[in-house]
Amino acid sequence: MTGKQRKQFWNVIQITLILIAAFIMLIPIIWIFLAAFKTHVDVYQLKLFFTPTLENFGTVFDAPYNLGNKLINSTIVAGVTVLFAIPIATCAAYSFSRFRLRFETSMLVMILATQFVPAVVIILPFFVMFRDLGLLDTRLGLIMVNLAIVMPFAIWMIKGFIDGIPLETEEAAMVDGSTRVQVIRNIVLPMAAPGLFTAGIFCFIIAWNEFLFALILTNKDAVTLPIGLALFKAEEGDLWNLLSAAGIIIMLPMFILALIIRKYFVQGMTMGAVR
Amino acid sequence: MRDNKLKYILVLPAIIVVFATAVWPLIESLRLSFTVGRLTKPNFPQGYLGWENYTWAFMEEPAFWNSVEVTVLYTLITVILTTLIALGLAMLLAPGGRLRGGVQTLLILPFAMSPALIGVSFRFMFNPEFGLFDAFFGVVIPPLAEISWLSDPTLAFVVCVMADVWGWIPFLTLVLIGGLASIPQDTIEAAQVDGASSWRVFKDITLPQLVPVLAVVLILKAIFSLKTFDQIYMLTNGGPGTATQTLSHYIYFSGMKYGQIGYSASVAWVMVIPMILLTFLYARYVFQKR
Numbered sequence: 001m002t003g004k005q006r007k008q009f010w011n012v013i014q015i016t017l018i019l020i021a022a023f024i025m026l027i028p029i030i031w032i033f034l035a036a037f038k039t040h041v042d043v044y045q046l047k048l049f050f051t052p053t054l055e056n057f058g059t060v061f062d063a064p065y066n067l068g069n070k071l072i073n074s075t076i077v078a079g080v081t082v083l084f085a086i087p088i089a090t091c092a093a094y095s096f097s098r099f100r101l102r103f104e105t106s107m108l109v110m111i112l113a114t115q116f117v118p119a120v121v122i123i124l125p126f127f128v129m130f131r132d133l134g135l136l137d138t139r140l141g142l143i144m145v146n147l148a149i150v151m152p153f154a155i156w157m158i159k160g161f162i163d164g165i166p167l168e169t170e171e172a173a174m175v176d177g178s179t180r181v182q183v184i185r186n187i188v189l190p191m192a193a194p195g196l197f198t199a200g201i202f203c204f205i206i207a208w209n210e211f212l213f214a215l216i217l218t219n220k221d222a223v224t225l226p227i228g229l230a231l232f233k234a235e236e237g238d239l240w241n242l243l244s245a246a247g248i249i250i251m252l253p254m255f256i257l258a259l260i261i262r263k264y265f266v267q268g269m270t271m272g273a274v275r
Numbered sequence: 276m277r278d279n280k281l282k283y284i285l286v287l288p289a290i291i292v293v294f295a296t297a298v299w300p301l302i303e304s305l306r307l308s309f310t311v312g313r314l315t316k317p318n319f320p321q322g323y324l325g326w327e328n329y330t331w332a333f334m335e336e337p338a339f340w341n342s343v344e345v346t347v348l349y350t351l352i353t354v355i356l357t358t359l360i361a362l363g364l365a366m367l368l369a370p371g372g373r374l375r376g377g378v379q380t381l382l383i384l385p386f387a388m389s390p391a392l393i394g395v396s397f398r399f400m401f402n403p404e405f406g407l408f409d410a411f412f413g414v415v416i417p418p419l420a421e422i423s424w425l426s427d428p429t430l431a432f433v434v435c436v437m438a439d440v441w442g443w444i445p446f447l448t449l450v451l452i453g454g455l456a457s458i459p460q461d462t463i464e465a466a467q468v469d470g471a472s473s474w475r476v477f478k479d480i481t482l483p484q485l486v487p488v489l490a491v492v493l494i495l496k497a498i499f500s501l502k503t504f505d506q507i508y509m510l511t512n513g514g515p516g517t518a519t520q521t522l523s524h525y526i527y528f529s530g531m532k533y534g535q536i537g538y539s540a541s542v543a544w545v546m547v548i549p550m551i552l553l554t555f556l557y558a559r560y561v562f563q564k565r
Contacts, residue, residue, distance in 0.1 A: 015374065018367050022378045025385060025445065028396045031407055035399070044405050092289030099282040105562065107290065112561065113554045114297035118502045120526045121543040122296070124536055125303035128319065148296030155289060180278055209389035211505040212523075216531055226391040229509065240399055247395065251388050258387035265383060266449045 029251075035244035043241040056245035067246055070228035077139050077214075077224060078207035081146040082200045089154035090196060094184060096155070097162040098170075115152040119212045122148060127216055139222045145213045150203035157202060157264070161195025162188065198261045205254050225250045301547070304540045312537020320537060328541035339542060341517050342525035345432070349521060350500040353439045357496055358489070361444050365451035366477075379452065382445035390442060394509030397438040401425055428518035431511050435519050438506050443499070447492050454488030455481070487560060494557045498550065522546050 035043050037052040060067040095101065096108065126145055127136070135141035165188065173183050189196075214224045225246070232243040258265065308328055311321035332339045368375045385393070400408040403423040413420035424430045458481060466476050504523035507513060513520035513528070520528075522542065530539030 014367055018374065018378055021364055021367070022381060024441070025381060027407065028393075028400055028441070029384060029388070031400065032396055046405055046407065046410055088288045088292060091285040095282045095285035099278065101282055101286065107286065108562075109555075109558045110298070111289070111293055112558055113551070114293055116498050116502075116550050116554045116557070117297055117301060118523055118526075118543065118546055118550065120502075120504060120523045120530075121304050121540075121547055122300040124526075124530055124540050124543065125300040125307065127531075128307075128314075128536060145296060147292055148300075151289065151292055151296065180281055205387055209387075209391075211389065211391045211508075212527070215508070216527070226389045226505075229391060229395055238398070240402075240405075243395060243399070247392050250392055254387040254389075255384055258383045259380070262380060262383045265386065266446070266453055 032244045032247045032251075035240055036248050038241050038244075040239070040241050043244075056241045057249075060242050060245050060249070065228075065231050065242070065246075067225070067228055067231075067249065070223050070225045071249065073139060073222055074208055074225040077142050077146060077222075078204050080139075080143050081150055081207045082203045084143070085147055085150045085154045085203055086158075086196055086200050089151060089158050089199070090189075090192070092155050093158035093162055094188060097159050098167075111152045111155055114148065119149070123213055123216050126213075130217060137218050137220055137222050141217055142214060142222055142224070145217065146207045146210055149210060149213075150206055153206065154199050154203050157199040158192070158195060161192050161199070165191050198264045201257050201261045202264070205257055208250075208254060304543055307537050308541035308544050310537045312535065312540065314534035314536050324537065328538045329545070331538065332542050332545065338517060338520075338525065342520045342522045345518070345520055346501060346503075346522045349432070349436065349439075349503065350497055352436050353443070353500045354493060354496045356436070357440050357443045357447055358492060360440065361447035361451055361492070362489075364444065364448045365455055368448065369452050369455040379449065382449055385442055385445045388442070390505035391509045393438055393442045394506035397434060397441075397506075398425065398510050401434050425511060426515055428515055431515055432519050435507055435510055438510055439500065439503065442506070443496060447496060450492055451485070451488060454485050457488075458484045491557070491560050494553055494560070498553050498557070501546070501549065501553075 042050040130136045130141045170183050211226045214227045232239045400406050401424040424434050503521050511519045513524045526539045526543050529535045
């Protein structure tokens with residue numbers, strides 16, 4: 001084989017491997033998509049071709065499943081969590097980015113560490129406290145604990161964005177007589193807006209997919225979508241067509257959001273350790 | 276307002292939230308771990324027990340040791356497998372172009388999927404009657420055709436590992452692609468001109484420069500593997516028996532199902548300690564970059 005042939009040969013091998021990997025990545029997702037459009041008869045067979053139906057998407061919103069309630073709960077819980085998290089995180093991120101603070105490193109490590117504490121450890125005392133306060137099975141309770149998981153991501157991510165804003169503009173405005181608060185409002189916030197938006201979407205996805213807190217703290221009124229998946233276990237086994245339809249309702253909006261912010265996903269998850 | 280006051284006012288709300296939602300529950304868990312802490316009985320958390328919950332877990336509970344074993348094994352296997360496969364995939368996808376770029380975009384999808392849903396989808400794929408993967412493995416490895424994966428202790432564990440690896444490869448691949456992109460190309464090109472084989476280039480140039488990123492990936496994955504709960508809960512719920520019961524799942528069960536908050540808090544704290552070590556290791560890499 002000549003050098004060129006060898007190169008071509010390797011190229012074919014590589015492309016084959018890439019296609020196989022992409023196929024393996026997609027197949028469980030595709031399979032859910034197919035199952036969601038199958039009737040409850042077709043879903044119990046390994047069929048690739050079938051007459052699609054939209055019936056499942058209607059059924060999941062009807063009694064006794066009422067997935068609509070869970071959809072509303074998930075949207076409110078994730079949305080309000082983000083609405084609280086982003087402003088709080090932005091203030092902190094600006095301060096960490098622009099000033100030297102006493103105990104700065106300790107604070108940043110602490111914030112980082114909260115992300116790594118197992119959720120099951122955090123939830124035990126919250127369960128006891130919410131039981132006493134009557135906050136079990138409420139959206140408010142869920143929003144409070146969800147702040148715990150999104151806060152570190154939000155702070156680190158927004159800090160990364162603010163670090164990237166050049167200092168000169170801010171300094172120039174200060175020289176012209178603007179106060180620090182004016183500088184933050186008129187210069188930093190507009191420039192950091194895309195970053196705040198990205199961090200908001202990232203946190204929304206995390207809060208939306210959150211499972212353990214909702215499992216422990218809710219049982220009827222405040223149940224979120226991922227916990228709602230458990231509804232589709234019947235006496236005769238799992239109702240796969242309905243499970244799949246619910247699965248699409250959970251994942252499709254997140255796919256769209258994730259694609260919007262895809263460039264920043266890695267940075268957000270590693271909290272700036274990898275850029 | 277002066278900056279030296281303002282800068283502390285700005286971080287205060289965040290610090291309060293972090294204290295209230297993470298530091299306080301950690302300390303409160305520690306306190307509860309020394310009490311009887313029975314949810315179903317009056318006067319919670321009853322009395323002070325000293326180290327009894329801890330000694331009970333270590334001396335009297337095979338189920339605790341089982342979950343430690345499952346968690347350690349699960350962490351080791353998933354960390355190694357995910358990292359190796361992700362490294363391979365990152366090398367394949369790093370050059371970019373239309374196909375590779377497209378696949379990189381697709382990699383976001385599994386990552387935006389709720390881990391609970393990943394658990395559900397793998398239970399679906401390994402259903403003995405109409406599961407796609409079950410059918411596939413039945414054809415490729417005939418002895419497995421008649422076996423119900425999720426009823427067999429070893430195979431159920433294997434399915435849990437597969438679901439985890441499937442869910443995490445995309446993210447680790449994207450991180451490693453980022454790492455590969457930051458390696459200066461001129462050393463690699465110089466070595467290629469000198470006639471070094473691809474393997475030598477990878478081993479002597481690429482890999483050493485990738486070490487910091489690999490370290491971040493390994494630590495991050497180890498932390499998330501140790502914490503695993505959602506997927507296991509939806510996929511096997513710890514079963515069959517306790518074959519796939521991770522520590523998080525064991526803590527959840529003893530705390531929430533049996534109402535032994537004190538005992539489960541003590542087990543939870545056994546789990547917190549390796550986490551703290553890993554976090555400090557991770558923090559070192561984060562702050563090196565600053």
